[in-house]
Amino acid sequence: MSPEQLLTWIPLVPLLAAFGVVAARANPDLREGVSIGAGVILFLLVAGLAATINWEAPPTLVIATPVVGVSLALTPEPLGMLFALVASLLWPITTVYAVGYMRAHHEQNQTRFYTAFAVSIAAAMCIALAGNMLTLFVFYEVLSISTYPLVTHAGTDKAKRAGRVYLGLLMGTSIGFMLLAMVWTWSLTGTLDFKPGGVFNDEVSGGVLGVLLLLYVFGTGKAALMPFHRWLPAAMVAPTPVSALLHAVAVVKAGVFTVLKVSVYIFGLDRIEQMLIAEWLVALAALTIVLASTIALRQDNFKARLAYSTVSQLSYITMGALLGVAAGAIGGGLHIAMHAFGKITLFFCAGAVLVTAHKAKISELDGIGRRMPWTMGAFTIGAVSMIGAPPFAGFVSKWYLLSGALQTEQMIAVAALIISTLLNAAYFMPIVYAAFFKPEDDGHGPATHGEAPLPIVLALGTTALLTILIFFFPGIPLSLVQQMVGG
Amino acid sequence: MTLWDHLPVLVVIIPLMAGPLCVLTEHPRAAWIVALAAAWLSFAAAVVLAAQVSDTGTISYHLGGWEPPWGIEYRIDTLGSYVLLIVTAIPALVLVAAKESVVHEIPESLIARFYGAFMLAFAGLAGIVATGDAFNVFVFLEISSLSSYALISMGRDRRALTASFEYLVMGTIGATFILIGIGFLYMMTGTLNMQDLAERLPAVLETRAVRAGFAFLTVGIGLKLAMFPLHLWLPNAYAYAPSAVTAFLAATATKVAVYALLRFLFDVFGFEFALRDMPLDHILMILGLAGILTASLVAVFQEDIKRMLAYSSVAQIGYMVLGISLASTTGVIAATLHVFNHALMKGVLFLALGAVVYRIGGVTLRDFAGLGRRMPWTMASIVLGGLSLIGVPPTVGFITKWYLLLGTLEQGLWPVAILVLIGSLLALLYVWKLVEAAYFEPVPEGAATVREAPWSMLLPIWLLVGANIYFGMHTEVTVGLATQAANELMGLRP
Numbered sequence: 001m002s003p004e005q006l007l008t009w010i011p012l013v014p015l016l017a018a019f020g021v022v023a024a025r026a027n028p029d030l031r032e033g034v035s036i037g038a039g040v041i042l043f044l045l046v047a048g049l050a051a052t053i054n055w056e057a058p059p060t061l062v063i064a065t066p067v068v069g070v071s072l073a074l075t076p077e078p079l080g081m082l083f084a085l086v087a088s089l090l091w092p093i094t095t096v097y098a099v100g101y102m103r104a105h106h107e108q109n110q111t112r113f114y115t116a117f118a119v120s121i122a123a124a125m126c127i128a129l130a131g132n133m134l135t136l137f138v139f140y141e142v143l144s145i146s147t148y149p150l151v152t153h154a155g156t157d158k159a160k161r162a163g164r165v166y167l168g169l170l171m172g173t174s175i176g177f178m179l180l181a182m183v184w185t186w187s188l189t190g191t192l193d194f195k196p197g198g199v200f201n202d203e204v205s206g207g208v209l210g211v212l213l214l215l216y217v218f219g220t221g222k223a224a225l226m227p228f229h230r231w232l233p234a235a236m237v238a239p240t241p242v243s244a245l246l247h248a249v250a251v252v253k254a255g256v257f258t259v260l261k262v263s264v265y266i267f268g269l270d271r272i273e274q275m276l277i278a279e280w281l282v283a284l285a286a287l288t289i290v291l292a293s294t295i296a297l298r299q300d301n302f303k304a305r306l307a308y309s310t311v312s313q314l315s316y317i318t319m320g321a322l323l324g325v326a327a328g329a330i331g332g333g334l335h336i337a338m339h340a341f342g343k344i345t346l347f348f349c350a351g352a353v354l355v356t357a358h359k360a361k362i363s364e365l366d367g368i369g370r371r372m373p374w375t376m377g378a379f380t381i382g383a384v385s386m387i388g389a390p391p392f393a394g395f396v397s398k399w400y401l402l403s404g405a406l407q408t409e410q411m412i413a414v415a416a417l418i419i420s421t422l423l424n425a426a427y428f429m430p431i432v433y434a435a436f437f438k439p440e441d442d443g444h445g446p447a448t449h450g451e452a453p454l455p456i457v458l459a460l461g462t463t464a465l466l467t468i469l470i471f472f473f474p475g476i477p478l479s480l481v482q483q484m485v486g487g
Numbered sequence: 488m489t490l491w492d493h494l495p496v497l498v499v500i501i502p503l504m505a506g507p508l509c510v511l512t513e514h515p516r517a518a519w520i521v522a523l524a525a526a527w528l529s530f531a532a533a534v535v536l537a538a539q540v541s542d543t544g545t546i547s548y549h550l551g552g553w554e555p556p557w558g559i560e561y562r563i564d565t566l567g568s569y570v571l572l573i574v575t576a577i578p579a580l581v582l583v584a585a586k587e588s589v590v591h592e593i594p595e596s597l598i599a600r601f602y603g604a605f606m607l608a609f610a611g612l613a614g615i616v617a618t619g620d621a622f623n624v625f626v627f628l629e630i631s632s633l634s635s636y637a638l639i640s641m642g643r644d645r646r647a648l649t650a651s652f653e654y655l656v657m658g659t660i661g662a663t664f665i666l667i668g669i670g671f672l673y674m675m676t677g678t679l680n681m682q683d684l685a686e687r688l689p690a691v692l693e694t695r696a697v698r699a700g701f702a703f704l705t706v707g708i709g710l711k712l713a714m715f716p717l718h719l720w721l722p723n724a725y726a727y728a729p730s731a732v733t734a735f736l737a738a739t740a741t742k743v744a745v746y747a748l749l750r751f752l753f754d755v756f757g758f759e760f761a762l763r764d765m766p767l768d769h770i771l772m773i774l775g776l777a778g779i780l781t782a783s784l785v786a787v788f789q790e791d792i793k794r795m796l797a798y799s800s801v802a803q804i805g806y807m808v809l810g811i812s813l814a815s816t817t818g819v820i821a822a823t824l825h826v827f828n829h830a831l832m833k834g835v836l837f838l839a840l841g842a843v844v845y846r847i848g849g850v851t852l853r854d855f856a857g858l859g860r861r862m863p864w865t866m867a868s869i870v871l872g873g874l875s876l877i878g879v880p881p882t883v884g885f886i887t888k889w890y891l892l893l894g895t896l897e898q899g900l901w902p903v904a905i906l907v908l909i910g911s912l913l914a915l916l917y918v919w920k921l922v923e924a925a926y927f928e929p930v931p932e933g934a935a936t937v938r939e940a941p942w943s944m945l946l947p948i949w950l951l952v953g954a955n956i957y958f959g960m961h962t963e964v965t966v967g968l969a970t971q972a973a974n975e976l977m978g979l980r981p
Contacts, residue, residue, distance in 0.1 A: 064960035066881060067889050068970075072960065138880040145879065152927070160927045164919070171915055175878070176908050183892040183904075 003059040006049040007074055010084070011125050013042045014091075018118035025111040032099045035114050039092025042121070046088040050081050050476075055483060060131060070192050072138060075131030077194065078483035079264075079333050083257050084128035085476075086340045087250050089466075091121050093459050097348055098241035100455030104355040107239060113153060117242070119146040124250040127257065133182050133192040133266065136258060137174070140222070144170045147251055150242045151235045158237055165234040170221045173228055178219025181212050185266065194261060196486055198268025209267070210277035216262045217281055222255025223318050225281075226288040229311045236303040240351025243303060248310055248343040253336050256317035260332055263321040264484060273324030279410065285319035286416035288312065293423035300361050302350040305427060306343070309386065312420060313339050319413055320401050326485040328404030333481030334474070335397035338385070341467040342394055345382035348460035349375050352452035362431055367440030369432075371450060374457050376435045378464035383428035385467045388421055392467055396474050494532045494539070495548040495561040498571060499617050499627075501529045502578075503610035506603045506634075515590065515598035522602040523582045529613065530575040537568040541968075547619070555619070556680035562619030566823065566972035570616045570746045573830045577738040578609045580947040581838065585731035587941050588841045592643055592729045601641055605735070607634040612743045621669045621755070622679045624747060628665065628711065631743075632658045635736060639728040650723035657720040661710030664703045671700025672755075684755050692760055701765060704751055712744035714808055715778030718801045725797035730841030733793065737800055737837050738830040745807050745826050749819070752811065753976040762814040771812035776906050778805030783913035787920070792850040795917055796836055799876060802910060803829045809907070810891055817894035819973035820966070824890055827965055828875075828883035831958065835872035835951045839865050842940035842948065855921060857930030861937045866925050868948045873918035875955045878911045882959040886966070 001009075017038030024031040053059070053076055063072040076084075098117075102110055123143040130136035144167060152163040186192055188208070189199045200209060221228045235247050263272050272278045289312045296308035313335070320332025352375045353359055357368060369376035385392035398417065405413035451457060470477070490497075505525030509518040540546060540563055548561040563571070582605075593601050611631025615624050636658070640651035673679055675696050676687040691697050706717070713721040725733050752761040762768040782801035789795035803825070810822030840850050842865045847854045859866045875882035888911065895904040939945070958965050 064881075066886060066960055066962050068962075068966055072881070138885075141879050142881075145874070155927060157927075160923055164923075167919065168915075171877075171879075172912055175911050175915070176905075179888070180892065180901075180904055180908060183889060184896050184901075187893055187896045 001048065003049060003053055004061065006045050006052075007059050007061045007076065007129065010042065010045050010049065010129065011074070011122050013038050013045065014118045014122035014125065018115045018122070021111060021114045021118060028110065031111065031114060032095065035095045035118065036092050038118065039088070039095055042125075043085075043088040043092065046081075046084045046125075049076060050085060050480075053081070063135075066134070069190070070132060070134045070186070072135045073131035074126065074129040074135065076129050077265075078480040079257065079260060079336075080128040080130065082333065082477055082480040083253060083336055084125055086337050087121065087124050087128065087253070090245055090249055090340065090344055090463070093462055094241050094245040094344070096455050097244070097351070097459035098239075100453040100459070101241055101351050101355055102239065104453050104456075105239070107153070109153065112149060113239070116146055116149045117245075120150070120246060120250060124254060127254045132194060133185070133262075136261065137178060137182055140174060140178075140254060140258065141171070143251060143254060144174070144222075147242070147246055150246065151238045153239055153242070154237065162234040162237040166231045169228055169231040173219050173221035176219070177215045181215035181219055184212060184215075194265030196265065196268075198271055199266055200268075200271065206275070209271070210275060213267065213272075213275060213277055213281070216266070217259060217318070217322070220255050220258045220262075222251055223259050224252060224255065224288075224311045224314050225285060225318055226291060226311075229288070229292065232311055233304055233307045236301075236307050240303070240347060240354065243307075244344045244347035244351065247307070248347050249340045252310060252314055253340060256314050256321070256332070257336060259318050260321045260329065260336075263324070264329055269324050269326065269329060269485065271324075272322060273408065275324075278322045278324055282319050282322045282410055283412050285315040285322065286412050288315040289319070289416045289420045290423070293420050293427065297423060297427045300363050302353065302360055302362055302365075303347070305362060306346050306350060309346075309424070309427065310343060313343065313386070316397075316401060316417075319416070320404060323404045323408050323410065323413065325404050325407050327400050327407055329485050330478075330481045331397050331400030331402075331404055333484060334400060334477055337477045338394050338397040338470065341463055341470060342382045342385035342392070345378050345460055345463040345467060346386070348456065348463060349379040349382070352456045352460060355456070356449050356452045362434075365431060366434050366438040369435035370440070372452060374461060375452055376432070378460045379435070380432050381464040381467055383432060386428060387424040391471045396471060396478075491535070491539075493548070494536050495546055495563050495617055496550065498529050498532045498536065498575065499610055499614045501525050501532065502606045502613060506606035506610060509606055510600055510603035513599050515595055518599040518602040519582070519586055519589070522606050523579075525606060526575070526579040526582050526609065529609075530579040533568070533571040533575040536563055537572055540565060540568040556678045556683040559623055560619040560680055560682070561617045562682070563617060564972075565968060565975055566746070566749065567616050569823065569968045569972055570742065570826065571613060573742060573827055574609075574612050574616055574739050577830055577834055578605070578735055580834065580950060581731055581735045581738075583947045584734070584838050584841060584944045586943055588730050588845050588944070591845050593641055597641060601638070601729075604634040604637045605732070607631070608638060608735070608740075612739055615743050616746055619681050620679055621672065621681055621684060625662065625666050625669055628747075629662055631740070632662060632711075635732070635740065638732045638736075639724050641732075642727040642729050644727050646723070647727035650727040654720040654724045657710055657717075661707045661717075664707030664710070666707075668700045668702075668704030668707060671696050671703065675700070681750070681755050685757070688756060692756075692764075698765070701756060701761070705748075705767065708744055708748045708751065712741055712748060712808075713801055713804055715774050715782065715801060715805060718778070718782070718804070721801060722794050722797040725800065726791055726794040730837070730844050734834060734837035734841060737796075738834040741800065741804055742826045742830055745804070745811075745822065749811065749822070749976060753819070758814050758977065762812070768812045768814050771808050772903070775805045775807075775809035775812055776903065778802060778808065779910040780906065780913070783910050783917070786917045787913060789917070790852050792852065792855065792921060793837075793840055795921075796833070796840070799914065799917065800829075800833060802914075803833070803876075806887065806891060806907070806910070809903070810894060813894045813898065815894055815897060816970075816973045816977050817890055817897055819976055820969045821887060821890035821894050823969040823972050824965060825887040827969070828887050828958070831883055831951055831955050832872050832875040835868055835948055835955060836876070838944065838948045838951070839869045839872065842944045845944065846937050846940055852920065852924050853931070855924040856928035857925070857934075858937075859926035861930065862939050864945055865940050865948070868945075868952050869925070870922055871952050871955065873914075873921065875959070877914045877918055880959065882955050883965075884959075886959055886962055
């Protein structure tokens with residue numbers, strides 16, 4: 001297939017899968033088969049596009065032209081390609097996991113679940129491949145809305161309240177800030193295209209640029225920069241596959257991806273480096289990293305601890321983007337991929353423990369590693385990768401981030417990276433220790449469960465393996481992000 | 488002259504003749520068929536007219552062959568043809584859905600007369616748009632107003648009677664003001680033809696009589712428009728009218744008033760005088776913003792969903808007024824676009840409410856409990872219509888917001904832009920109250936089993952939902968027409 005055809009099919013495949021899921025609702029095996037099959041096809045399409053694309057003349061797909069002068073268009077770009085690769089690779093794996101999880105957990109409304117999931121993936125693909133800011137914004141909103149039924153899946157009062165926080169913060173910031181920033185950019189420059197080096201000329205005053213940067217960064221609620229991070233812990237009420245793929249990969253990465261795109265292609269790294277406001281935002285990101293890690297330390301709920309860890313890790317990427325140097329942007333871009341594999345593994349493990357041992361609290365995990373060796377083994381790999389130790393994925397991106405921070409002499413960023421590494425170890429390692437070395441004692445007599453269901457173990461084993469592989473073979477992500485900064 | 492040349496008048500005459508015919512049939516079914524056929528014929532005429540206007544430019548039709556300014560002229564320009572499309576398309580769709588809901592809500596003996604009044608209101612609205620004569624505007628306004636008073640009073644709830652009476656009092660004051668205003672203009676210029684007025688007015692603009700006439704006209708139209716703070720009649724009228732009437736009036740009547748405002752401010756007086764010399768731009772901007780914010784806020788606290796959406800309409804009118812107040816091409820584009828876009832979204836929402844009334848019998852928040860499961864298609868259409876109301880892409884609501892924001896930022900009015908966005912977020916609040924009730928509340932104990940609405944209701948609803956999304960992505964037609972209309976109004980020829 002030609003790149004143009006591949007580009008057309010990439011958003012269509014998950015969308016068709018959504019219809020397929022509804023059509024096959026009477027037969028659960030067929031229904032999940034559709035999802036997994038579509039996932040595999042989607043990954044092959046994205047990989048095919050990544051392999052055959054000519055970056056000098058990327059293909060473009062114009063969907064529509066909603067306002068004069070700006071179209072809804074898909075144009076692949078290196079960073080987006082990386083995001084699309086990660087998300088499409090993890091979708092079929094998550095679906096395999098979901099089959100085990102949703103059935104073991106006896107969840108209701110599974111057809112709605114898989115449908116909304118497929119639509120969310122389609123939106124994520126369109127965000128990744130968005131050819132201009134308007135397209136990105138449109139599908140950013142579609143993603144917020146299509147994930148709402150997933151967050152509120154349980155239908156309880158708690159889920160309803162979480163849904164309010166989720167949609168309120170995400171749409172409040174995007175409509176209140178990002179839309180304003182976008183229209184303002186358009187009225188200043190007459191373009192919303194992503195241009196290397198930025199779209200603003202020197203006539204735009206520094207003050208206006210500063211306000212615009214603030215609007216863009218805070219308008220991207222999905223990047224979970226404090227004080228707009230509350231939606232992410234709230235979204236943990238969703239079934240674990242959703243937390244794993246959407247709230248560790250697709251949705252949150254769409255947020256930091258937007259921040260990176262805005263810094264690199266709307267403002268340009270050189271301009272960012274000279275902006276005072278960017279330094280403040282770097283400080284805010286540093287604060288978010290440390291604060292969120294500290295909060296994670298105090299969470300006993302397994303998924304809540306992971307959620308705050310995500311808040312903290314996302315700010316690595318925001319910080320990398322706002323440092324305004326190539327190394328920072330490369331580190332941020334790489335972290336999109338690196339964090340994805342590690343964090344999805346951790347969520348898979350949390351879900352596996354929940355459905356197998358019915359335990360949602362960290363204090364109950366003593367000795368569980370002996371009953372669920374595969375699960376907790378994978379957890380260990382994910383945790384070490386989060387901390388950023390070699391030979392796991394997290395090390396590579398942290399290396400670049402640190403060198404970017406040193407290069408710009410922003411010591412607050414350097415300090416945040418070092419402190420958070422310690423904090424990461426402090427909130428992940430006790431779990432590993434308790435699981436493998438503490439004696440089993442939950443006060444209810446000896447537990448009877450064994451390892452998690454096979455689909456779950458397969459999925460989390462695969463992602464753990466990927467976490468290691470990507471450390472030894474970082475070539476593909478690295479070459480893509482270097483392409484982004486023109487190196 | 489062939490039949491094609493008579494289209495400007497046929498658009499009005501067809502529904503006008505259908506009105507009495509409906510009453511004469513004295514049979515519910517026959518009256519419905521007559522009304523439906525007339526509405527679709529009139530819509531077809533409007534489509535052909537729009538094509539003619541875009542091909543050959545403004546059409547001037549001389550009633551009875553009398554030359555203007557002595558005879559009455561019907562004048563269809565881009566703006567007119569655009570608004571005519573809305574004014575004829577909405578009743579054509581509403582009438583499809585009305586068949587079931589009218590049988591359900593109106594006593595059988597009244598149905599034929601109901602359709603008669605409906606078609607008269609339709610004819611009046613189409614007439615306001617088609618005519619080029621100021622006095623004719625008043626006449627058609629009264630035709631449409633008097634018949635809408637009757638239509639509203641046919642609501643099942645007895646409060647419909649007081650609502651109708653309130654509207655009658657306010658509407659009559661408005662119409663009288665308009666008549667006085669036109670009288671002043673006639674006194675000073677000796678003409679009633681709008682083109683002629685526009686030519687003669689500049690010479691006498693500085694007189695007190697013209698200025699008084701201008702004030703009377705603006706306030707009078709503001710009353711019909713339900714411009715804040717002249718909107719008090721609207722919530723009750725919309726809430727207690729029969730469902731089909733609410734859908735029809737909400738999507739067309741206020742739009743026609745916006746049209747009349749645009750016509751008088753920009754064409755007859757000229758925007759230099761209307762919005763700059765008379766400081767109406769500031770007044771309209773403040774009133775528009777106040778309308779957006781207060782009405783949205785009031786909507787958040789409504790328990791009756793029809794009232795909630797009625798207040799939302801007042802807020803949406805605020806957006807149109809705000810667009811006009813910018814007195815720029817982009818602002819007028821935003822206002823005219825919203826005339827069309829708002830008709831699409833409110834059409835969906837009020838028709839869907841009609842379907843809920845048809846099945847459940849009421850539309851308070853409590854009636855919506857668990858409706859997401861019981862009437863999935865109806866509720867899905869309400870969610871999509873609501874998203875359009877909020878301005879979420881890719882719906883038409885987003886397109887309006889885009890041009891409105893662009894218009895404000897062009898003039899550096901960023902505080903206004905922020906207030907517009909706050910209005911959007913308030914819309915999110917009230918729409919989501921509805922979503923939570925429908926999808927999270929359990930079905931009340933002992934509630935009767937409810938089926939999905941009949942297809943004759945779902946079909947027009949989903950046609951409009953489709954239009955909400957289609958015109959949110961493909962705006963060549965709507966933005967193209969709005970831009971051309973704005974250029975004509977601003978006195979720029981492309």
